[in-house]
Amino acid sequence: MRVTATINGELMHADDVWEGESLLYILRERLGLPGSKNACEQGECGSCTVYLDGVAVCACLVAAGQAQGREVVTVEGLASGGELHPVQEAFMRAGAVQCGFCTPGLIVATHDLLRRVPHPTDLEIREALAGNLCRCTGYEKIIAAVRLAASGRTGNAE
Amino acid sequence: MDFIQPTSWADALAVKAERPAAVPVAGGTDLMVELNFDARRPDALLDLTKIGELAQWDISDGRVRLGAGVSYTRIITELGGTLPGLAMAARTVGSPQIRNRGTVGGNLGTASPAGDAHPPLLAARSDIEVASVRGTRLIGVEEFFTGVKRNAMEPDELIAAVHIPLPSGPEQFSKIGTRNAMVIAVAAFSLALHPEQRAVGTGIGSAAPTPRPAPAAEQFLAAALTDAGLWESRAELPPAIAAQFGEMVRAAAAPIDDVRGSAAYRLHALAVMARRTLAWAWQQYRGSAAHGDGG
Ligand SMILES: Cc1cc2nc3c(=O)[nH]c(=O)nc-3n(C[C@H](O)[C@H](O)[C@H](O)COP(=O)(O)OP(=O)(O)OC[C@H]3O[C@@H](n4cnc5c(N)ncnc54)[C@H](O)[C@@H]3O)c2cc1C
Ligand code: FES
Ligand code: FES
Numbered sequence: 001m002r003v004t005a006t007i008n009g010e011l012m013h014a015d016d017v018w019e020g021e022s023l024l025y026i027l028r029e030r031l032g033l034p035g036s037k038n039a040c041e042q043g044e045c046g047s048c049t050v051y052l053d054g055v056a057v058c059a060c061l062v063a064a065g066q067a068q069g070r071e072v073v074t075v076e077g078l079a080s081g082g083e084l085h086p087v088q089e090a091f092m093r094a095g096a097v098q099c100g101f102c103t104p105g106l107i108v109a110t111h112d113l114l115r116r117v118p119h120p121t122d123l124e125i126r127e128a129l130a131g132n133l134c135r136c137t138g139y140e141k142i143i144a145a146v147r148l149a150a151s152g153r154t155g156n157a158e
Numbered sequence: 159m160d161f162i163q164p165t166s167w168a169d170a171l172a173v174k175a176e177r178p179a180a181v182p183v184a185g186g187t188d189l190m191v192e193l194n195f196d197a198r199r200p201d202a203l204l205d206l207t208k209i210g211e212l213a214q215w216d217i218s219d220g221r222v223r224l225g226a227g228v229s230y231t232r233i234i235t236e237l238g239g240t241l242p243g244l245a246m247a248a249r250t251v252g253s254p255q256i257r258n259r260g261t262v263g264g265n266l267g268t269a270s271p272a273g274d275a276h277p278p279l280l281a282a283r284s285d286i287e288v289a290s291v292r293g294t295r296l297i298g299v300e301e302f303f304t305g306v307k308r309n310a311m312e313p314d315e316l317i318a319a320v321h322i323p324l325p326s327g328p329e330q331f332s333k334i335g336t337r338n339a340m341v342i343a344v345a346a347f348s349l350a351l352h353p354e355q356r357a358v359g360t361g362i363g364s365a366a367p368t369p370r371p372a373p374a375a376e377q378f379l380a381a382a383l384t385d386a387g388l389w390e391s392r393a394e395l396p397p398a399i400a401a402q403f404g405e406m407v408r409a410a411a412a413p414i415d416d417v418r419g420s421a422a423y424r425l426h427a428l429a430v431m432a433r434r435t436l437a438w439a440w441q442q443y444r445g446s447a448a449h450g451d452g453g
Binding site for chain 2: 044
């Protein structure tokens with residue numbers, strides 16, 4: 001089947017989609033958007049987190065056809081022009097990225113948190129990121145990155 | 159495989175009548191895991207996410223009619239004050255991403271003994287509204303669960319909504335897991351005090367082949383509160399009543415040993431959770447009199 005959706009602001013079509021495929025699969029394998037990572041395919045790790053109609057979801061648990069006619073924003077859609085998004089900048093500055101596999105999902109989850117709660121407490125940060133696993137950092141630097149992004153002192157616009 | 163995407167409830171029911179083997183998909187948080195791991199190869203998927211009315215709720219005749227497709231996140235934000243027991247359970251489901259997508263309809267469809275929505279629905283004495291082209295029927299939530307991951311639906315039926323009576327008293331929920339987020343319950347317990355009916359509701363999760371209430375414990379507690387005039391006086395709850403209630407909840411369970419916990423641990427945990435949720439609920443009931451809101 002064919003799936004048509006607005007992805008990062010652009011109308012895109014994926015062809016020859018198998019009906020049981022996930023949104024994650026079409027993003028990565030059919031639409032050339034490998035930013036969202038595939039680590040578990042069972043909703044446990046959060047590395048595939050994207051927005052679907054403005055709601056943060058695990059792309060691995062969305063059937064491709066469910067994205068038909070919807071709006072999807074992936075980690076690739078957060079930077080504008082050549083400028084990283086402040087959340088991305090903060091992750092780099094705080095040293096919250098090691099192997100980087102978890103990073104795209106954490107960036108989207110953090111983006112989602114800060115747009116709902118601009119100045120989260122540490123508890124709110126932990127709750128908001130509870131669905132994202134990281135095997136490298138031990139999370140402290142990730143939480144520091146979220147605090148940095150929330151402080152607005154990452155140096156770039158937005 | 160076919161992907162069928164009706165945009166109206168009538169169309170969805172027509173599809174299910176014609177193709178009873180078509181597998182509904184709502185949030186996909188149970189079903190997509192099965193597809194991703196090749197545990198299931200249905201010959202058609204019936205997507206329910208384009209049906210607007212499934213994602214709505216309203217209140218009439220003292221009940222919330224909660225559409226099967228309302229997400230846990232929306233239950234928390236939109237109904238947190240109206241249905242505190244269900245909202246408490248919803249807050250413990252998975253992670254933000256799972257709560258944004260997962261639905262009570264899907265929880266009931268899966269009918270896992272560990273489904274977190276089930277204990278509060280039991281305690282609140284809810285009914286499940288299922289529909290087919292043949293018509294609509296209400297199934298008491300207690301009768302809905304017929305076995306491990308089995309429910310009372312016919313092959314041509316879909317879950318339309320859950321009818322949850324507006325609480326007349328406090329509700330509490332407790333869940334044991336190895337950490338705070340992303341855990342399947344080792345055991346869970348829901349309690350609702352129904353002061354208007356002088357009754358008590360309970361729901362046990364993860365401690366029997368199906369979610370189930372503890373009717374003997376409910377009757378014991380309701381009678382004990384009545385006999386001691388406690389519904390009216392709202393006096394302190396005698397510890398012996400709470401302890402006995404805990405023991406009777408434990409007696410209603412029939413858990414197994416599995417990777418998440420032993421049967422003995424589950425029984426112990428249930429008695430503790432029953433006692434604690436009762437202490438919390440009773441505290442609320444006493445406090446609400448002081449504020450004069452009657453509930
Ligand atoms: C990482 C992770 C963590 C989780 N944590 C929890 C947890 O803490 N607690 C918990 O209870 N669950 C948990 N779950 C399981 C799951 O999220 C819930 O069971 C959820 O309620 C399923 O809802 P859904 O809309 O995603 O269902 P789907 O996956 O879309 O469907 C589930 C089943 O119900 C059927 N179905 C769906 N809607 C209907 C309908 N309207 N009529 C008839 N049948 C229908 C489907 O055919 C399917 O068989 C977790 C899952 C994941 C992946
Ligand atoms: S790949 Fe989707 S949550 Fe892990
Ligand atoms: S940086 Fe490697 S998994 Fe998080």
